[in-house]
Amino acid sequence: MSYLYSINNFALIIAAKLNLVFYLILLSSSVMAQNQTQHQIVIAHRGASGYLPEHTMESKSMAHAMGADYVEQDLVLTKDNVPVVMHDIYLDDVTDVAQIYPDRSREDGRYYIIDFTLQEVLRLSVNERINIKTQQLEFPNRFPRGKSLFRLHTFENEIELIQGLNQSSGKQVGIYPEIKNPAFHKKHGKDISKIVLDILKKYGYHQKTDRCILQCFDAAELKRIRFDLKSDLFLTQLMEFPDGISDLKDYAHYADAVGPPISQLIVSSYKIQGKTYSDLITEAHKLKLKVHPYTLRTEELKGFSNFDALLEFCFDTLNIDGAFTDFPDKTANFLRR
Ligand code: CA
Secondary structure (H helix, E strand, O other), X not given: OHHHHHHHHHHXXXXXXXXXXXXXXXXXXXXXXXXXXXXXXXXXXXXXXXXXXXXXXXXXXXXXXXXXXXXEEEEEEOOOOOEEEOOOOEOOOOEOHHHHOOOOOOOOOOXXXXXXXXXXXXXXXXXXXXXXOOOOEOOOOOOOOOOOXXXXXXXXXXXXXXXXXXXXXXXXXXXXXXXXXXXXXXXXXXXXXXXXXXXXXXXXXXXXXOOEEEEEOOHHHHHHHXXXXXXXXXXXXXXXXXXXXXXXXXXXXXXXXXXXXXXXXXXXXXXXXXXEOOHHHHHHHHOOOEEOOEOEEOOEOOOOOXXXXXXXXXXXXXXXXXXXXXXXXXXXXXXXX
16 A cells, blocks of 8 residues: 555656656747747948948948847949949938039939949048038037048948858848839839849848848838749838838738837827827737837937937837847847846
8 A cells, every 4th residue: 555655656756747847848948939039130220330431341340240130231223233332312411422523413413323333433432421401410429521431332242241251250140231212213214123132142142041131111112022023031111100000911911020210119109090109019010020120329319318228118118129220239238138
């Protein structure tokens, strides 16, 4: 009797231990799953643009070294159809084009990159961004204007820089290219998306698992990229006010992520159909869309007392999946805390 009792007891203890082990395995796998879904990425907005003139190779190298997961490229075409990394279709707010080619502006006074060949564009020097109306620096405390020497570069130059740095550092930093103004390019007889996709393919980026995320504001163009140009890349639909929750279902048909402006997520007084903008994240997640808002910078604290408080609100409270930031070091340090 006592022998049987102890056998039973022993069996119970073993069963309890096995249960505990099983429970621990379950717990650790659920923590792992949570960590994977909670992985939040740092996207270096125009490089480490808080420290160096935007979209220069120097700013991209710095972002790579600072721990960015992805480095962003805005893409526009030259007259001879070469994608150059630049934020706008205009050259005059970030280069000395007005001094080098004084008679090449259009009637509106602006200098369009599409009117210049790559050779011509490469002669220009790049400066900190100015506001074209006031002629004042957009961010006066950043890199001083007119100091040192920076140049524009092609998309291929930059891919080779990132891939080269990945090899020499052992990191796996991704690229996050944006097709700028496809309608403007089309009006000039240029298919920028097709040109960009061909370059991406050439450098080994063609499916969702590759370290490349392609973004665009133009929903019709992003749809075309997915369905007509048959791209399998991870796609981000950029959003602008008043795009909102009601648009997410449509985006989810072809995109993998959305990129709303950060102020849309923060200003909870904005209401659409009775829902605040922060609900946009919950709704996006229900539709399996990641949320990568733009842009975190120390000069725009959105009412928070310091940059870390803004980061904490975005990453911890709102639960965003990543963010575009001018300060990849501060953002990466925050996430590594
Ligand atoms: Ca951009």
